Amino acid sequence: xxxxxxxxxxxxxxxxxxxxxxxxxxxxxxxxxxxxxxxxxxxxxxxxxxxxxxxxxxxxxxxxxxxxxxxxxxxxxxxxxxxxxxxxxxxxxxxxxxxxxxxxxxxxxxxxxxxxxxxxxxxxxxxxxxxxxxxxxxxxxxxxxxxxxxxxxxxxxxxxxxxxxxxxxxxxxxxxxxxxxxxxxxxxxxxxxxxxxxxxxxxxxxxxxxxxxxxxxxxxxxxxxxxxxxxxxxxxxxxxxxxxxxxxxxxxxxxxxxxx
Numbered sequence: 488x489x490x491x492x493x494x495x496x497x498x499x500x501x502x503x504x505x506x507x508x509x510x511x512x513x514x515x516x517x518x519x520x521x522x523x524x525x526x527x528x529x530x531x532x533x534x535x536x537x538x539x540x541x542x543x544x545x546x547x548x549x550x551x552x553x554x555x556x557x558x559x560x561x562x563x564x565x566x567x568x569x570x571x572x573x574x575x576x577x578x579x580x581x582x583x584x585x586x587x588x589x590x591x592x593x594x595x596x597x598x599x600x601x602x603x604x605x606x607x608x609x610x611x612x613x614x615x616x617x618x619x620x621x622x623x624x625x626x627x628x629x630x631x632x633x634x635x636x637x638x639x640x641x642x643x644x645x646x647x648x649x650x651x652x653x654x655x656x657x658x659x660x661x662x663x664x665x666x667x668x669x670x671x672x673x674x675x676x677x678x679x680x681x682x683x684x685x686x687x688x689x690x691x692x693x694x695x696x697x698x699x700x701x702x703x704x705x706x707x708x709x710x711x712x713x714x715x716x717x718x719x720x721x722x723x724x725x726x727x728x729x730x731x732x733x734x735x736x737x738x739x740x741x742x743x744x745x746x747x
Contacts, residue, residue: 495720495727504712511686511708512701518690527693538688545681549714556721563724564731566661571735573655575742580648583641588634595630597743599623604736611666611725670722682711
């Protein structure tokens with residue numbers, strides 16, 4: 488249901504945030520109208536204490552979630568960059584290897600990169616396992632392991648080549664793991680309910696100036712909704728308007744095309 492709404496696009500997310508802000512202001516006006524200013528004033532002292540405690544607890548929770556999601560987003564970006572850089576090193580060092588391994592490894596890396604940039608990336612955006620991509624990477628692994636260095640130069644270069652391939656493998660695994668990661672449903676429930684309760688506490692106060700109070704409620708709702716939306720965007724690193732790009736893999740493709 489959430490995926491169908493395409494919330495990871497700014498236009499959709501921004502519209503939803505505005506709708507939530509307007510709804511909170513409308514509810515705040517209705518609460519003030521039904522309870523009256525005199526009744527609400529009786530809640531000021533106790534409500535202020537409770538709101539301070541709840542607001543502080545919720546701010547800490549929301550801040551930790553946003554920081555964690557941001558960290559994972561950056562790690563996803565780094566894993567893609569490191570994977571492409573490691574494959575560039577493998578491709579370059581292959582030049583020192585004996586035939587026919589040199590050309591077969593180069594061809595396999597080119598096939599793998601082309602697949603990642605097309606079908607592989609599309610599979611990531613749908614959080615689907617791409618079997619052909621896995622087979623192509625395993626083919627590179629078999630060919631690298633099959634090399635038997637002959638000259639002293641090859642014997643010196645081969646360990647570095649193996650190390651670069653291992654790094655590429657680890658970063659590829661990390662890249663695919665990030666597409667499966669999601670903030671647990673219970674955590675989303677806690678964040679959303681905490682936001683609703685925090686906003687609700689702003690409605691147990693009353694001041695003479697209706698516009699000023701509505702503006703304060705709107706600002707609280709906006710900042711909470713915005714932080715929740717940021718956490719959601721960081722939670723989907725391969726889709727939407729805020730996503731990890733494929734530039735590093737395009738650099739790898741250009742490198743393999745320039746040095747066939």
